[in-house]
Amino acid sequence: TKINRLENYYLQYLVHFGQNVIRQRESSSQERLEAPYLDVLQSPLQPLADHLDASTYDIFEQDPFKYQQYQLAITQFLRDQALSFVQILVIGAGRGPLVKASLAAADALQIKIRVTALEKNPHAIRALEQIWPQQTHSRVRIISGDARRMNDASIIEENGMLYDCVVSELLGSFGDNELSP
DSSP: OHHHHHHHHHHHHHHHHHHHHHHHHTOOHHHHHHGGGTTOOOOOOOTTTSOOOHHHHHHHHTOHHHHHHHHHHHHHHHHHHTOSEEEEEEESOTTSHHHHHHHHHHHHTTOEEEEEEEEOOHHHHHHHHHHSOTTTOSSEEEEESOGGGOOHHHHSOTTSOOOSEEEEOTTTTTTOGGGOO
């Protein structure tokens, strides 16, 4: 009977091992993306002190749920305000996912929109300008600068109107310390 118990434990181990190996092989793209970062102490990002690189933006932008939630919140705001034209300021626009969410929300409700994308990272500015060339795109205005060092007049729209909504991701996905220098 002792041998039967050992065989039973061994069989349970093999089943457990096999299930875990199969589970690992069938992992989702999200799980594969997160795997190198699990159980590893990460240095905090310092986007106010450093310019983020393209790979960091790639990781941020692979979180479609977050940007869908931003779009839903902006859509709800627009629905509640019942405006025919809206001006939105996106602070820390990065490569544009919040700008895209703002435009999509307005388009879904057939509201005219003007988005001002404020960004300090010159690499992200170039990406924004490739997506929305300033000579041909009237719905997006790109301003290169640090929001902490700009006076109010430098970000007011040309027509003197203030913004109806300010959108930002400066506190990060979980309200972390990205805003801290």
